Amino acid sequence: MKLLVTGGAGFIGSAVVRQAVAAGHEVVNLDALTYAACLDNVAGVAGNPLYAFEHVDIRDRVALDRVFAAHRPDAVMHLAAESHVDRSIDGPGTFIETNINGTYTLLEAARAYWLARGRPGDFRFHHISTDEVFGSLPGDPSVKFTEDTPYDPRSPYSASKAASDHLVRAWHETYGLPVVLTNCSNNYGPYHFPEKLIPVVILNALAGRPIPIYGDGSNVRDWLYVEDHADALLLVLQKGQLGRSYNIGGENERSNLELVRTICAILDEKRAKPNGSYADQITFVTDRPGHDARYAIDPSRIRDELGWRPSVTVEEGLEKTVQWYLDNEDWWRALQSRAGVGERLGTG
Numbered sequence: 001m002k003l004l005v006t007g008g009a010g011f012i013g014s015a016v017v018r019q020a021v022a023a024g025h026e027v028v029n030l031d032a033l034t035y036a037a038c039l040d041n042v043a044g045v046a047g048n049p050l051y052a053f054e055h056v057d058i059r060d061r062v063a064l065d066r067v068f069a070a071h072r073p074d075a076v077m078h079l080a081a082e083s084h085v086d087r088s089i090d091g092p093g094t095f096i097e098t099n100i101n102g103t104y105t106l107l108e109a110a111r112a113y114w115l116a117r118g119r120p121g122d123f124r125f126h127h128i129s130t131d132e133v134f135g136s137l138p139g140d141p142s143v144k145f146t147e148d149t150p151y152d153p154r155s156p157y158s159a160s161k162a163a164s165d166h167l168v169r170a171w172h173e174t175y176g177l178p179v180v181l182t183n184c185s186n187n188y189g190p191y192h193f194p195e196k197l198i199p200v201v202i203l204n205a206l207a208g209r210p211i212p213i214y215g216d217g218s219n220v221r222d223w224l225y226v227e228d229h230a231d232a233l234l235l236v237l238q239k240g241q242l243g244r245s246y247n248i249g250g251e252n253e254r255s256n257l258e259l260v261r262t263i264c265a266i267l268d269e270k271r272a273k274p275n276g277s278y279a280d281q282i283t284f285v286t287d288r289p290g291h292d293a294r295y296a297i298d299p300s301r302i303r304d305e306l307g308w309r310p311s312v313t314v315e316e317g318l319e320k321t322v323q324w325y326l327d328n329e330d331w332w333r334a335l336q337s338r339a340g341v342g343e344r345l346g347t348g
């Protein structure tokens with residue numbers, strides 16, 4: 001297949017690009033190269049004849065039309081987005097612009113292309129979204145997000161993603177555009193931008209700085225290893241039912257405090273400090289405004305319909321992730337000088 005992947009220079013998009021090329025798909029990576037992008041993430045495929053890069057913003061309809069006409073993709077995998085909740089609290093405007101207006105512009109460009117080709121039934125527009133659109137869960141472990149959970153977004157980021165999900169469903173119902181959607185839990189793994197929780201913990205620990213935990217650390221997330229997620233996305237694209245959405249989770253619920261303690265224990269093993277544990281650096285800081293208490297995915301649909309399951313536990317995935325950061329200092333050092341990285345953002 002020939003895939004047009006938006007946001008392929010970001011964290012999850014680059015994992016999709018690397019896996020898709022390895023699986024023999026042709027890939028056009030379309031990315032505006034915002035502060036969150038890093039072309040080094042796809043350096044391993046940059047010289048591959050199956051790979052092409054387009055430096056384009058999804059809000060630019062003229063450029064999108066040119067890309068569709070030039071590359072004639074069989075499917076779009078739409079991952080380009082502003083993705084950091086804390087930045088959405090400080091500056092919601094770009095989230096509305098990219099996540100809502102950008103998705104609208106991309107849908108219209110895809111629809112025009114699909115119509116011009118005679119409405120092929122096997123074309124796919126795959127929209128990648130988040131479980132944060134469902135809001136916050138109570139502590140009861142039997143209650144999880146299903147595909148039928150009502151939307152209840154609570155941050156500017158999740159509200160903008162919810163709006164984009166609604167647009168994609170509307171383009172399917174109204175215009176017949178062949179779409180599939182996925183909503184996934186928190187990802188982690190190699191190439192995770194150093195402003196997100198897990199890299200912040202690893203890099204602050206190594207630098208001997210305080211390891212910040214928002215509030216009391218009781219917020220629970222369902223952690224999904226990024227390579228498992230990319231694998232699930234390629235499966236849904238090819239085997240998912242038209243018009244349907246699939247929740248993708250890691251079946252790995254952990255409180256932030258448990259997660260951070262696990263990372264510290266892995267670092268204690270791999271790069272012991274002369275005295276004490278990295279956990280001694282844990283510092284509780286003011287909570288994020290509107291911080292959702294718990295996210296957890298019920299993955300029954302993707303498991304039962306498509307036979308997908310995560311391949312690693314969070315302990316296994318964290319072990320690989322910590323090792324990757326230890327081995328790839330040049331990658332993360334280069335990103336630490338970008339605007340806002342290392343600062344406390346989103347305090348309201």
Ligand SMILES: NC(=O)c1ccc[n+]([C@@H]2O[C@H](COP(=O)([O-])OP(=O)(O)OC[C@H]3O[C@@H](n4cnc5c(N)ncnc54)[C@H](O)[C@@H]3O)[C@@H](O)[C@H]2O)c1
Nearest residue numbers: 007009010011012032033034036037057058080081130187
């Ligand atoms: N990271 C997670 O845990 C997570 C969880 C659930 C869903 N998601 C969703 O997955 C997708 C990818 O997330 P990520 O963590 O890889 O994000 P990321 O911030 O690492 O990467 C986003 C990429 O999109 C590009 N981009 C941003 N605005 C653009 C624009 N206007 N035009 C073209 N490109 C643009 C950036 O340059 C960057 O390369 C997003 O849609 C996000 O909402 C992420």
